[in-house]
Amino acid sequence: MTGRVLITAGASGVGRAMAEAFDAAGAQVWVADVDAAALQACPDHxxxxxxxxxxxxxxxxxFAEIAAQWGGLDVLCANAGIAGPTALVEDVALSDWQKCxxxxxxxxxxxxKYAAPMLKRQGRGAVLITSSTAGQYGYPNRAPYAAAKWAVIGLGKTLAMELGPHGVRCNVICPGAVEGPRMEGVLQREATAKGMTRDQVYQGYAAGxxxxxxxEAHDIAAMAVFLASDAARLVSGQVIAVDGHTVNPDPKL
Structure with a gap:
């Protein structure tokens, strides 16, 4: 595919996989991230x-820099997110809730907000928001994260309605448990909170x-490239899980 693609949290994890997949597909890639070292390790182009x-x-x-350098944008991958605290709701500090x-x-x-005017002016484009299966089912001990991920689904469906008349599509991707360093942190925190071992929690997620x-991150990236492509030209307002089919969102052995 051709086009100009912005990926937030694009220097590592799922975002990096998205950036690599769009690059391999022939798109121009711009990654935004808070991690300066991870950004430095990204390709120079x-x-x-x-x-x-x-x-x-x-x-x-x-977005002002993107407008100046590229003159517009074709795809926004709003992928940035943090895991937030792992605790029962009564033990979550308001500051941790607000940060998540x-x-x-x-x-x-x-x-x-800043991508919409650019996309509407050119009369085409796609917005992809990364949610989570926690945004479809909820998740115990993860109230801030689940609440935020439910909310971005509502945001995505509303954007599809607002932007559709201008030729712009919006879809939401819900990853399940993704192999990688971020999930390792979640596994360790949940193991502590639930009095289980890391491997027990891991197996519980898989069994769910x-x-x-x-x-894996490349599974999410492949879906992002498809949804941004002309092959998905009439796919909009959808919430698509890439999770191996979650049947039990609360992994317990």
Missing amino acids: WGRSQVDVSDEAAVAAL ISVNLDGAFLCA TSMGRFV
Whole structure:
């Protein structure tokens, strides 16, 4: 595919896999991330910006730079997110709740806010928001994360309605448990919170899917490239899980 693609949290994990997949498909890639070292490790031909997506001034500056360098945007992958605290709701500090909501929800909103005028002006494009299966089912001990990921689904469906008349599509991708460093942190925290071992929690997640396994970052990236392509030209307003089919969202042995 051709086109100009912005991926937030694009320097590592799922975002990096998305960036590599879009690059391999022939797109121009710009990654935004808070991690300066991870950005430095990205290919030189990618656009790169250190950005906190919960900071409106920083997001506005990012889109102004993209407009100046590229003259527009074809695909926004609003992928930035954090896991938030692992605790029962009564033990969650308001500050931790607010930080999780700020990155996961406010960040997606701010990127959509500044991308929408660019996409509408050219009369085409796609917005992809990364949610989670936690945004479809809820998840115990993860109230801030689940709440934010439910909320971005509502944001995505609303964007599909607002942008559709301008030729712009919006879809939401819900990854399940994704192999990688971020999920390792979740596994360790849940093991502590539930009095289980890391391996027990891991096996519980895998057993909670009909396919009995975790997904990998490239699985999410492949879906993103498809949804941004002309092959999905009439796919909009959809919430698509890439999770091996979650059948039990609360993994317990």
